Amino acid sequence: MNFAQLLLPDFSLILCGYLLCRFTPLARPTWDQVETLVYFFLFPVLLFQSIARTPLDVGAVSGLAAAGLLLGLAGITLAYSLPWWPGLRHVDRREHAASAQVAxxxxxxxxxxxxxxxxxxxxLQLIAVLIGVCVPLFxxxxxxxxxxHAQTGFFAALVRNPLIIATFAGLACNLLGLHVPGWLDPTLNRxxxxxxxxxLMAAGAGMQFGHLAQAKALAVGVLAIRHLLLPLVAAGLGFALRLDPTQRAVLLAFSALPTASSCYVLASRMGYNGALVAGLVTLSTVLGLASLPFALGVLR
Known part of the structure; x- marks a missing residue:
């Protein structure tokens, strides 16, 4: 499998956004409006459709769902624990709050x-299970x-978060057996x-590699969790829960994926250092070229 060919489109779009913002009249104010559109409309529609359109067979995939939840909890725990790692005890807590999601x-x-x-x-069915059970948690x-850290109510932030609203709406429709009308699918796909x-282009437009230089230790810790520790955890879970070969392969691929491009959008819209997160998203996309072959070729 050509992993470079699979990841190149995402990386190319990030690069396009960076070049357009720096060298054309499409400067930062333009991309602020793009971020708003993506965060409040485009991404929520995509999440809802991805979760709602594939029926979940709970019984047949309970082991994989459990592995996904345990993997997710391990990732969140490791990410939250970064300020107590050696060399990261003095990390800026706001930068950690914004960057933890990348892990x-x-x-x-x-x-x-x-x-x-x-x-x-x-x-596709197996990855839909992992998306359905992990997206709300993540x-x-x-x-x-x-x-x-923004001193806003956690539950208020969740209730107002369009990505979480879309996720739970998609799960509710899926479990209730409701379906999007077929005539609406082409529009939702577009x-x-x-x-x-x-x-991805908005992430590139907000990218400033200088911010990565100011948070080197944090960047190393976050990306080490995402691309090294989680694949190792997934390999252990696949063995411990006795997943079949196909489920184990999908779990390993899931564990080694580049981070979500929406990390930048979420951090930026909540008033955090979006440039730092955009740089981490870019580096994560590049590191996926190594972590996916590692997980599927070595650990598998």
Whole structure:
């Protein structure tokens, strides 16, 4: 499998956003409006459709769902513990609050494409299970530290968060057996494609590598969790829970994915250092070229 070919489109869109913002009249004010559109409309529609459209067979995939939840909890715990790691005891707490999400969130677009290549239609069903059970947990895990450090109510922040609203709405429709009308699918698919392109370009537009230089230890810790520790945890869970080979492969791929491009949008819209998070998203996309072969080739 050509992992470089799979990740190149995302990295190219980030680079396009960076170049457009720096060298064309499409400067920062333009991208502020793009971020608003992506955060409040495009990404929520995409999340809702991704979760609602694939029925969940709870019985057949309970082991995989449990592994996904345990993997997610491990990622969140490791990310939250970073300020107590050696060399990170004096890390800026606001930068940690914004960056922690990078350690456990994932790029769902790459997840869907990769799972289909690994196991066809079954792979898509299995990754849909992981998306359905992990996205609510990850979104809550991403919002909580930022809401706490911004001194805003955590539950108020969750209730107002459009990504979490869309996630729970999608799960409710899925479990109740409700479906989006077929005639609406093409429109939703186009909105999803737009959210991918514009979200990645907005991340590139907000990117400032200088911020990474000011938080080197934090960046190393966050990316080490995302691309090294979580694949190792996934390998252990697959063995301990006796997942079948296909489920184990999908879990390993899930554990090694680049982080979500919406990390930047969420941090920026909540008033945090979006430039730092955008740089981490970019580096995570590049590191995915190494972590995916590591998880699927070595650990598998």
């Amino acid at each position: 456990f969130r994932f790029n769902s677009f790459i997840a869907l494409a990769l799972s289909e290549r690994l196991a066809g239609a079954q792979g 979104n809550i895990g991403a919002v909580w530290p930022m809401a706490r 909105i999803g494609a737009a959210s991918l392109a514009l979200g």
